[in-house]
Amino acid sequence: MGLPGTIPPAQGPARPALAVVDVQPHLQQPATDRGPGRLHLSAEGASRAAGGSGGGEAVKVILLRDVPTLGRAGTLVEVKEGYARNYLLPRGLAREATAGAIRARDVMRQAEEQRRARVQREAEQLAQGLSALILEMRARAGAEGRLFGAVTAQQVADALRQRGFPVDKKQVELEHPIRVEGFHRVAVRLPTGRLVQVTVNVVGQR
Known part of the structure; x- marks a missing residue:
């Protein structure tokens, strides 16, 4: 009981203590369409x-x-x-x-650098050879120079390989088959991504 003339404190529900939560970064669950081993952190x-x-x-x-x-x-x-x-x-x-892991990494890195240097060197040699080449191909043609068939990317790749150039069909970027005789410029994409123009001379046979 309080002193005379004083107002007693109001009664009511006790206030909860303030909780301070330290939010730590947490991992996001990977989506079902993501591949294994990929990082899913923000x-x-x-x-x-x-x-x-x-x-x-x-x-x-x-x-x-x-x-x-x-x-x-x-x-x-x-x-x-x-x-x-x-x-x-x-x-x-x-x-x-570990020391062993670092040595293994250095060996692999050196091997990869050597491989890239070799690919670059071979691509440069291939580019020089293709740029200087005039690839002659023969096909049946009519009197006006139109071919009875067409020269395709596959045929260009085959002709290049016969002359010692390691080129496959996917590297020959020929938008449309060649249907007329004469000189044509055909793009070849090297393993390094570089495009080289090859001169193709289609000679009509009558």
């Missing part, structure tokens, strides 16, 4: 999980696949231990950067 969530606060000490891993916000396959990166242990390693996205 860019912000992946960045925080990889290098943000929490997750233990930083560790080095080698990426086995391309991972958004981290890098491409073969890259040596530093991430939080928890992120590596709970996400990257069990999903086959990375491996521990």
Whole structure:
């Protein structure tokens, strides 16, 4: 009971204590149409999980696949231990950067660089040979020079291979078959993606 003349405090339901929740980045569930092993973190969530606060000490891993916000396959990166242990390693996205793993990565990287250099060198030689070539092809034609048939991309590829050029039908970009005799420019796409123009001379036979 209070002192005389004082107003007693109002009675009512007690207020709940204020709860402060620390929201941590969480993994998004992969959609059913996504392939296995793909990263399904949002860019912000992946960045925080990889290098943000929490997750233990930083560790080095080698990426086995391309991972958004981290890098491409073969890259040596530093991430939080928890992120590596709970996400990257069990999903086959990375491996521990042991001395042996780093040596193996360097060997594979060197082999890949040598392969790319070889492909580039062979493509350059092929481009020079095709650019200087005049490919003569014979086909039956009428008096006005129109062919009774047509010269197709497959026939151009076959003729190039007979002359020692490793070209298949898919590399010959011929919009329409050649139906008249004479000189024609035919595009050939090299393995590097470069387009080379080949001169094809269709000689009509009567």
